[in-house]
Amino acid sequence: MAPEAELYFEDFVPGSVHEFGPAVVDEAEIIEFARRYDPQPIHTDPDWARTGPFGGLIASGWHTAAITMRLLVDQYLPAAASLASPGIDELRWHRPVRPGDELRVRVTVIEARLSRSKPDRGLLRSRIEVVEADGSPVMTMIGLNLVRRRPGATG
Amino acid sequence: MAPEAELYFEDFVPGSVHEFGPAVVDEAEIIEFARRYDPQPIHTDPDWARTGPFGGLIASGWHTAAITMRLLVDQYLPAAASLASPGIDELRWHRPVRPGDELRVRVTVIEARLSRSKPDRGLLRSRIEVVEADGSPVMTMIGLNLVRRRPGATG
Numbered sequence: 648m649a650p651e652a653e654l655y656f657e658d659f660v661p662g663s664v665h666e667f668g669p670a671v672v673d674e675a676e677i678i679e680f681a682r683r684y685d686p687q688p689i690h691t692d693p694d695w696a697r698t699g700p701f702g703g704l705i706a707s708g709w710h711t712a713a714i715t716m717r718l719l720v721d722q723y724l725p726a727a728a729s730l731a732s733p734g735i736d737e738l739r740w741h742r743p744v745r746p747g748d749e750l751r752v753r754v755t756v757i758e759a760r761l762s763r764s765k766p767d768r769g770l771l772r773s774r775i776e777v778v779e780a781d782g783s784p785v786m787t788m789i790g791l792n793l794v795r796r797r798p799g800a801t802g
Numbered sequence: 803m804a805p806e807a808e809l810y811f812e813d814f815v816p817g818s819v820h821e822f823g824p825a826v827v828d829e830a831e832i833i834e835f836a837r838r839y840d841p842q843p844i845h846t847d848p849d850w851a852r853t854g855p856f857g858g859l860i861a862s863g864w865h866t867a868a869i870t871m872r873l874l875v876d877q878y879l880p881a882a883a884s885l886a887s888p889g890i891d892e893l894r895w896h897r898p899v900r901p902g903d904e905l906r907v908r909v910t911v912i913e914a915r916l917s918r919s920k921p922d923r924g925l926l927r928s929r930i931e932v933v934e935a936d937g938s939p940v941m942t943m944i945g946l947n948l949v950r951r952r953p954g955a956t957g
Contacts, residue, residue, distance in 0.1 A: 680868075683868075683872070684868035684869070684871055684872050685868070685871050685872065685875055686872070686875055686876075687875060687881075687884070700885070700886075707871070708887060708889075709864070709867055709868050709871050712864055712867070713835075713838075713839035713840070713864050713868065714839070716839055716840050716862070716864050717838070717839045717840065717841070720840055720841055720842060721841075726842075729842070730855070731855075731895075732863060732895065733894060733895065734863075734892070734893045734894035734895055735890070735893040736891065736892060736893070737889070737891060738889045738890040738891070738893060739888060739889035740886075740887065740888065740889055
Protein backbone atom coordinates (compact mmCIF):
# COMPACT_ATOMS: atom_id res chain seq x y z
CA MET A 648 0.00 0.00 0.00
CA ALA A 649 1.54 3.32 -1.06
CA PRO A 650 1.43 6.52 0.97
CA GLU A 651 -1.61 8.58 0.07
CA ALA A 652 0.58 11.35 -1.28
CA GLU A 653 -2.13 13.10 -3.30
CA LEU A 654 -4.65 13.57 -0.53
CA TYR A 655 -5.54 16.93 1.01
CA PHE A 656 -7.60 18.19 3.94
CA GLU A 657 -10.83 17.94 1.92
CA ASP A 658 -10.30 14.19 1.45
CA PHE A 659 -10.51 13.43 5.17
CA VAL A 660 -14.27 13.36 5.60
CA PRO A 661 -15.66 13.00 9.13
CA GLY A 662 -16.90 9.45 9.61
CA SER A 663 -14.49 7.95 7.10
CA VAL A 664 -12.44 5.00 8.33
CA HIS A 665 -8.97 3.96 7.16
CA GLU A 666 -7.40 0.65 8.20
CA PHE A 667 -3.85 -0.45 7.67
CA GLY A 668 -0.88 -2.45 8.95
CA PRO A 669 0.33 -4.79 10.20
CA ALA A 670 3.54 -4.04 12.02
CA VAL A 671 5.03 -7.12 13.67
CA VAL A 672 6.60 -6.39 17.04
CA ASP A 673 10.10 -7.82 17.45
CA GLU A 674 11.68 -8.76 20.79
CA ALA A 675 15.12 -7.36 19.93
CA GLU A 676 13.53 -4.08 18.90
CA ILE A 677 11.49 -3.88 22.12
CA ILE A 678 14.73 -4.23 24.08
CA GLU A 679 16.70 -1.80 21.88
CA PHE A 680 14.03 0.92 22.11
CA ALA A 681 13.65 0.49 25.85
CA ARG A 682 17.39 0.49 26.61
CA ARG A 683 17.56 3.90 24.98
CA TYR A 684 14.26 5.48 26.05
CA ASP A 685 12.48 3.47 28.74
CA PRO A 686 15.03 1.34 30.59
CA GLN A 687 12.76 -0.53 32.98
CA PRO A 688 13.36 -4.29 33.31
CA ILE A 689 9.81 -5.14 32.20
CA HIS A 690 10.92 -3.78 28.77
CA THR A 691 14.64 -4.67 28.72
CA ASP A 692 15.16 -7.95 30.61
CA PRO A 693 13.27 -11.04 29.37
CA ASP A 694 14.34 -13.13 32.40
CA TRP A 695 13.17 -10.52 34.89
CA ALA A 696 10.00 -9.95 32.89
CA ARG A 697 9.06 -13.65 32.94
CA THR A 698 8.64 -13.43 36.71
CA GLY A 699 7.11 -9.92 36.58
CA PRO A 700 3.49 -8.76 36.65
CA PHE A 701 2.84 -9.39 32.94
CA GLY A 702 4.50 -12.84 32.75
CA GLY A 703 6.89 -11.77 30.01
CA LEU A 704 8.60 -8.94 28.19
CA ILE A 705 6.31 -6.12 27.05
CA ALA A 706 6.96 -3.12 24.82
CA SER A 707 7.29 0.37 26.22
CA GLY A 708 4.04 2.23 25.63
CA TRP A 709 6.08 4.90 23.86
CA HIS A 710 7.47 2.22 21.57
CA THR A 711 3.93 1.17 20.65
CA ALA A 712 3.18 4.83 19.91
CA ALA A 713 6.32 5.09 17.75
CA ILE A 714 5.43 1.92 15.80
CA THR A 715 1.97 3.41 15.25
CA MET A 716 3.50 6.64 13.95
CA ARG A 717 5.57 4.66 11.45
CA LEU A 718 2.40 3.02 10.13
CA LEU A 719 0.66 6.42 9.94
CA VAL A 720 3.57 7.92 7.96
CA ASP A 721 3.94 4.95 5.62
CA GLN A 722 0.28 4.21 4.99
CA TYR A 723 -1.97 7.09 6.00
CA LEU A 724 -0.66 10.65 6.33
CA PRO A 725 -0.53 12.52 3.02
CA ALA A 726 3.15 13.18 2.36
CA ALA A 727 2.68 16.55 0.68
CA ALA A 728 -0.24 17.94 2.68
CA SER A 729 0.62 16.83 6.22
CA LEU A 730 2.01 19.88 8.04
CA ALA A 731 2.31 19.16 11.75
CA SER A 732 0.53 17.76 14.78
CA PRO A 733 -0.41 20.05 17.68
CA GLY A 734 -0.83 17.03 19.92
CA ILE A 735 -2.69 13.98 21.15
CA ASP A 736 -5.63 13.55 23.51
CA GLU A 737 -6.76 10.57 25.58
CA LEU A 738 -3.83 8.28 24.83
CA ARG A 739 -4.52 4.97 26.57
CA TRP A 740 -2.49 1.78 26.78
CA HIS A 741 -5.12 -0.94 27.24
CA ARG A 742 -3.13 -4.16 27.08
CA PRO A 743 0.53 -5.13 26.98
CA VAL A 744 2.20 -5.44 23.57
CA ARG A 745 4.40 -8.54 23.37
CA PRO A 746 7.01 -9.90 20.95
CA GLY A 747 5.33 -11.35 17.87
CA ASP A 748 2.17 -9.25 18.16
CA GLU A 749 0.82 -8.00 14.82
CA LEU A 750 -0.50 -4.50 15.23
CA ARG A 751 -3.02 -2.92 12.89
CA VAL A 752 -4.31 0.63 12.97
CA ARG A 753 -7.81 1.96 12.39
CA VAL A 754 -8.24 5.71 11.95
CA THR A 755 -11.69 7.31 12.06
CA VAL A 756 -11.93 10.99 11.18
CA ILE A 757 -13.98 12.68 13.92
CA GLU A 758 -13.85 16.34 12.95
CA ALA A 759 -12.42 18.44 10.11
CA ARG A 760 -12.26 22.16 10.81
CA LEU A 761 -10.78 24.93 8.67
CA SER A 762 -8.09 27.04 10.33
CA ARG A 763 -9.28 30.53 11.24
CA SER A 764 -5.84 32.11 11.10
CA LYS A 765 -4.33 30.26 8.10
CA PRO A 766 -6.73 29.73 5.18
CA ASP A 767 -4.48 27.17 3.45
CA ARG A 768 -5.02 24.44 6.05
CA GLY A 769 -7.43 22.68 8.36
CA LEU A 770 -7.30 20.70 11.60
CA LEU A 771 -8.33 17.04 11.69
CA ARG A 772 -9.31 15.24 14.87
CA SER A 773 -9.16 11.47 14.45
CA ARG A 774 -9.74 8.46 16.63
CA ILE A 775 -6.73 6.17 16.28
CA GLU A 776 -7.12 2.57 17.44
CA VAL A 777 -4.25 0.09 17.50
CA VAL A 778 -5.44 -3.50 17.63
CA GLU A 779 -3.87 -6.94 17.82
CA ALA A 780 -4.56 -9.70 15.29
CA ASP A 781 -7.60 -10.84 17.31
CA GLY A 782 -9.04 -7.33 17.17
CA SER A 783 -8.47 -6.44 20.82
CA PRO A 784 -7.31 -2.84 21.30
CA VAL A 785 -3.85 -2.31 22.75
CA MET A 786 -3.68 1.48 22.39
CA THR A 787 -6.16 4.22 21.51
CA MET A 788 -5.77 7.96 21.14
CA ILE A 789 -7.26 11.07 19.58
CA GLY A 790 -4.81 12.54 17.06
CA LEU A 791 -4.73 16.16 15.93
CA ASN A 792 -3.30 16.92 12.50
CA LEU A 793 -2.86 20.11 10.52
CA VAL A 794 -3.34 19.26 6.85
CA ARG A 795 -3.02 21.48 3.80
CA ARG A 796 -6.15 22.23 1.76
CA ARG A 797 -6.24 21.30 -1.89
CA PRO A 798 -4.33 23.94 -3.89
CA GLY A 799 -6.75 26.65 -5.00
CA ALA A 800 -9.36 25.82 -2.32
CA THR A 801 -10.94 28.95 -0.88
CA GLY A 802 -13.75 30.00 1.41
CA MET B 803 20.78 12.61 40.59
CA ALA B 804 19.90 9.02 41.45
CA PRO B 805 16.55 7.38 40.74
CA GLU B 806 14.21 7.87 43.65
CA ALA B 807 14.08 4.14 44.24
CA GLU B 808 12.70 4.29 47.77
CA LEU B 809 9.66 6.42 47.09
CA TYR B 810 6.09 5.13 47.20
CA PHE B 811 2.62 6.45 46.32
CA GLU B 812 2.38 8.33 49.63
CA ASP B 813 5.48 10.39 48.76
CA PHE B 814 3.85 11.99 45.70
CA VAL B 815 1.87 14.74 47.41
CA PRO B 816 -0.47 16.85 45.24
CA GLY B 817 1.11 20.23 44.61
CA SER B 818 4.67 18.94 44.92
CA VAL B 819 7.01 19.85 42.07
CA HIS B 820 10.01 17.85 40.84
CA GLU B 821 12.47 19.29 38.29
CA PHE B 822 15.22 17.43 36.49
CA GLY B 823 17.29 17.08 33.34
CA PRO B 824 18.80 18.15 31.09
CA ALA B 825 18.81 15.89 28.08
CA VAL B 826 20.74 17.35 25.15
CA VAL B 827 19.13 16.64 21.79
CA ASP B 828 21.53 15.30 19.18
CA GLU B 829 21.11 15.70 15.40
CA ALA B 830 22.26 12.18 14.58
CA GLU B 831 19.81 10.79 17.12
CA ILE B 832 16.94 12.88 15.71
CA ILE B 833 17.63 11.36 12.29
CA GLU B 834 18.11 7.82 13.59
CA PHE B 835 14.85 7.87 15.57
CA ALA B 836 12.92 9.38 12.68
CA ARG B 837 14.27 7.00 10.04
CA ARG B 838 12.90 4.16 12.13
CA TYR B 839 9.64 5.61 13.48
CA ASP B 840 8.71 8.91 11.79
CA PRO B 841 10.39 9.07 8.36
CA GLN B 842 9.28 12.51 7.23
CA PRO B 843 11.99 14.73 5.67
CA ILE B 844 11.49 17.45 8.28
CA HIS B 845 12.95 14.91 10.76
CA THR B 846 15.36 12.94 8.54
CA ASP B 847 16.84 15.28 5.90
CA PRO B 848 18.74 18.37 7.14
CA ASP B 849 19.03 19.81 3.60
CA TRP B 850 15.32 19.49 2.90
CA ALA B 851 14.50 20.78 6.39
CA ARG B 852 16.57 23.96 5.93
CA THR B 853 14.18 25.06 3.19
CA GLY B 854 11.11 23.70 5.03
CA PRO B 855 8.54 25.43 7.27
CA PHE B 856 10.70 25.35 10.41
CA GLY B 857 13.97 26.49 8.79
CA GLY B 858 15.86 23.42 9.93
CA LEU B 859 15.72 19.86 11.16
CA ILE B 860 13.32 19.23 14.05
CA ALA B 861 12.79 16.18 16.24
CA SER B 862 9.76 13.94 15.84
CA GLY B 863 7.27 14.78 18.57
CA TRP B 864 7.37 11.10 19.53
CA HIS B 865 11.13 11.36 19.91
CA THR B 866 10.68 14.28 22.31
CA ALA B 867 8.21 12.14 24.25
CA ALA B 868 10.70 9.24 24.31
CA ILE B 869 13.53 11.51 25.55
CA THR B 870 11.15 12.74 28.26
CA MET B 871 10.37 9.15 29.28
CA ARG B 872 14.09 8.43 29.65
CA LEU B 873 14.44 11.40 32.00
CA LEU B 874 11.39 10.24 33.98
CA VAL B 875 12.81 6.72 34.35
CA ASP B 876 16.32 7.89 35.27
CA GLN B 877 15.43 10.75 37.57
CA TYR B 878 11.84 10.59 38.74
CA LEU B 879 9.82 7.38 38.66
CA PRO B 880 10.39 5.17 41.72
CA ALA B 881 12.05 2.02 40.41
CA ALA B 882 10.42 -0.38 42.88
CA ALA B 883 6.98 1.21 43.23
CA SER B 884 6.21 2.27 39.65
CA LEU B 885 3.77 -0.28 38.23
CA ALA B 886 2.39 0.95 34.91
CA SER B 887 0.85 3.89 33.11
CA PRO B 888 -2.75 3.72 31.90
CA GLY B 889 -2.09 6.63 29.56
CA ILE B 890 -1.56 10.30 28.82
CA ASP B 891 -3.96 13.22 28.43
CA GLU B 892 -3.58 16.55 26.66
CA LEU B 893 -0.21 15.88 25.05
CA ARG B 894 0.80 19.06 23.21
CA TRP B 895 3.84 19.89 21.11
CA HIS B 896 4.22 23.65 21.47
CA ARG B 897 7.49 24.42 19.67
CA PRO B 898 9.93 22.53 17.51
CA VAL B 899 12.80 20.71 19.24
CA ARG B 900 16.09 21.23 17.41
CA PRO B 901 19.61 19.75 17.55
CA GLY B 902 21.49 21.12 20.56
CA ASP B 903 18.39 21.93 22.60
CA GLU B 904 18.73 21.16 26.31
CA LEU B 905 15.45 19.79 27.61
CA ARG B 906 14.45 19.88 31.24
CA VAL B 907 11.35 18.37 32.81
CA ARG B 908 9.09 19.74 35.52
CA VAL B 909 6.53 17.38 37.06
CA THR B 910 3.73 18.71 39.27
CA VAL B 911 1.56 16.14 41.05
CA ILE B 912 -2.08 17.12 40.43
CA GLU B 913 -3.99 14.29 42.06
CA ALA B 914 -3.21 11.16 44.08
CA ARG B 915 -6.09 8.70 44.39
CA LEU B 916 -6.12 5.27 45.99
CA SER B 917 -7.20 2.41 43.75
CA ARG B 918 -10.67 1.10 44.55
CA SER B 919 -10.04 -2.39 43.20
CA LYS B 920 -6.41 -2.94 44.31
CA PRO B 921 -5.57 -1.67 47.80
CA ASP B 922 -1.80 -1.94 47.31
CA ARG B 923 -1.62 0.97 44.82
CA GLY B 924 -2.80 4.40 43.84
CA LEU B 925 -3.16 6.47 40.68
CA LEU B 926 -1.18 9.69 40.24
CA ARG B 927 -2.15 12.40 37.77
CA SER B 928 0.76 14.73 37.06
CA ARG B 929 1.36 17.74 34.85
CA ILE B 930 4.56 17.13 32.91
CA GLU B 931 6.22 20.14 31.28
CA VAL B 932 9.27 19.86 29.03
CA VAL B 933 11.10 23.15 28.64
CA GLU B 934 14.11 24.44 26.76
CA ALA B 935 17.08 26.13 28.46
CA ASP B 936 15.31 29.52 28.22
CA GLY B 937 12.27 28.08 30.02
CA SER B 938 9.95 28.04 27.02
CA PRO B 939 7.75 24.93 26.91
CA VAL B 940 8.22 22.54 24.00
CA MET B 941 5.90 19.77 25.17
CA THR B 942 3.32 19.39 27.93
CA MET B 943 1.12 16.49 28.98
CA ILE B 944 -0.87 15.02 31.85
CA GLY B 945 0.66 11.69 32.87
CA LEU B 946 -1.18 8.89 34.64
CA ASN B 947 0.86 6.50 36.80
CA LEU B 948 -0.04 3.54 38.95
CA VAL B 949 2.31 3.51 41.93
CA ARG B 950 2.60 1.01 44.77
CA ARG B 951 1.73 2.14 48.28
CA ARG B 952 4.32 1.92 51.03
CA PRO B 953 4.50 -1.70 52.26
CA GLY B 954 2.11 -2.14 55.16
CA ALA B 955 -0.01 0.89 54.24
CA THR B 956 -3.72 0.24 54.77
CA GLY B 957 -7.03 2.06 54.80
